[in-house]
Amino acid sequence: MTAAQHVAHVAETILWFLQGVSRAEGFDLNFEAQAKELANVSSLAAARQMLDAAYANAVTFLRSRSADELAKPIPNGPIMGGQPVSNIVWGMIEHAAHHRGALTVYSRLLGKVPPMPYGG
Numbered sequence: 001m002t003a004a005q006h007v008a009h010v011a012e013t014i015l016w017f018l019q020g021v022s023r024a025e026g027f028d029l030n031f032e033a034q035a036k037e038l039a040n041v042s043s044l045a046a047a048r049q050m051l052d053a054a055y056a057n058a059v060t061f062l063r064s065r066s067a068d069e070l071a072k073p074i075p076n077g078p079i080m081g082g083q084p085v086s087n088i089v090w091g092m093i094e095h096a097a098h099h100r101g102a103l104t105v106y107s108r109l110l111g112k113v114p115p116m117p118y119g120g
Contacts, residue, residue: 007047
């Protein structure tokens with residue numbers, strides 16, 4: 001994936017988590033189709049906008065759910081089955097961190113020094 005595709009993939013995966021716990025059919029496991037859509041992403045600026053929008057959607061989703069709704073178990077299945085809906089937050093965080101790490105390694109392999117993500 002290009003850098004833009006990595007960022008867009010993180011954005012799409014945030015939405016995938018939200019949809020997965022909101023749809024009766026659960027998580028969309030057609031990863032091939034998702035990869036085809038991602039192949040069309042070529043603008044890092046557009047991918048960053050997608051990511052900002054995805055995070056805003058996640059905040060709206062989480063704020064609009066009651067504690068009982070967030071504690072409800074995700075239906076049994078291959079993706080987080082039986083875990084509380086709120087655990088998708090950890091899935092989003094882990095996935096974003098994974099791709100941030102990959103982009104950091106790629107940057108260093110190109111001789112660039114990525115900025116420290118944790119401040120100053």
